[in-house]
Amino acid sequence: MSIRFDGQVAIVTGAGNGLGRSHAIALAARGAKVVVNDLGGARDGAGSSSAAAKSVVEEIKAAGGEAIAHGANVANYSDVEDMVQQALNAWGRVDILINNAGILRDKSFTKMSIDDFKLVMDVHLMGSVNCTKAVWDLMKEQQYGRIVMTTSSSGLYGNFGQTNYGAAKMAVVGLMNTLGLEGAKYNVRINALAPTAATRMTEDIMPEEILAMLVPEAVTAGALILCHEGAPSRHILCAGGGGYASSKIFETEGVYLEPAQQTPEAVAAHWDEICNTDKQSPLDNGAKQSEKFLLKAQAFLAQDKA
Known part of the structure; x- marks a missing residue:
């Protein structure tokens, strides 16, 4: 089976670098028209620049694809609305949304400020909420949509120093689970990707020899399955270094006590x-x-x- 996206329009957030860039380039190479979103901030969310997003757009165009850049801050709903409207102005529809944008502000919970906690939640969780909300009714009306949340092993299993990031990444799983139920009859399917890749987010967390194995393209192979026409729904796919696994929440049978x-x-x-x-x-x-x-x-x- 060939995985293609001809005639479809995709929005990829945080697509100026790393995983988002890889997702955007792969979607375009397989026929999608792509909105390359990136605020262009640093890893901790500071600052902004359109250079990275524009560079990815030029790379896509040079390869014969179609793309536009947008610098929306996903934590700002009016920015997101404008991004979706520009996609509609250019191509008339939105078929795919990959919520990839994120930042890190790692510290132990004792040392973490409430502002650092809120900012990470705003970008990862509310950024996913904002982007999904902005395309939700469009997808329902056209009876087609594929949305990918980006979760993390830090959310699914925990990771020292990442209470803010872990909380946000588990929250998007809850968002996925309910949206999957609400979107089912409209052919809107929602899944989550738990990636491990060498990006700005992991460059000083892992040694170089390990990072060399964790190419973003390996994760993108899984991401494209989750936003393809034949995608499942309410599924968590873990991907990294050529490894792929499924994660699911189970409940024991339990007991009844009189x-x-x-x-x-x-x-x-x-x-x-x-x-x-x-x-x-x-x-x-x-x-x-x-x-x-x-x-x-x-x-x-x-x-x-x-």
């Missing part, structure tokens, strides 16, 4: 059974958890009456 046993002591006594993973399973939505617990309670009541 009313007289619904105490902290009884919960502690049944802890091993509660945590037993033998019958764990993913849940399609939040209501499924309530359904499971209520069915257990109803089964107990029926047995008690019998």
Whole structure:
């Protein structure tokens, strides 16, 4: 199967460097018209410049593709609205959104300021919310849309010194899960990418020999699957260094404790059974958890009456 995006319009945020640049160039090479978004700030979000985004656009055009640059700050909704409008003015539709823009302000929680926490949340979480909101109704009306959130192992599993980043990256998974339900009947599919790549975000975290293995293009191969016509929905794909894996949230079968046993002591006594993973399973939505617990309670009541 050939993965193509002919006739489609894609917006890639944070596309002036690193993963975003790789995503934008690959989409254009496979037929998409691309909005290359980048505020052009430093890794910590300071400053701005249009040079990086314009350079990527020129690279795409030199290879025969179509692209425009936009310097929207994804944390500012009016900037994002203008970016989407320019895409519509140029090409009349938006089919794909890759929420890739991000910054780092790493410190231990003790040393981190509330402002540093909020700023990282604003860019990663609210940036994804703003960009998704700006294209959401368009995609619903055209009965087609593919949206990729960028999560992280720091959000899924934790990472020392990244409470702000980890919180934001787990939050976009919750955003994906609910939007996937709301967009299903409109053929709007939402997935999340958990990348490991050599970018500005990781250049001083990993040794050079490791960074050399983590080329952005390997991650982009997974990203394009998540925004292709045949993409799944509500899926977390982990990608890095040529490795690809799926991450999913599971819930154990758990136990039912009758009313007289619904105490902290009884919960502690049944802890091993509660945590037993033998019958764990993913849940399609939040209501499924309530359904499971209520069915257990109803089964107990029926047995008690019998």
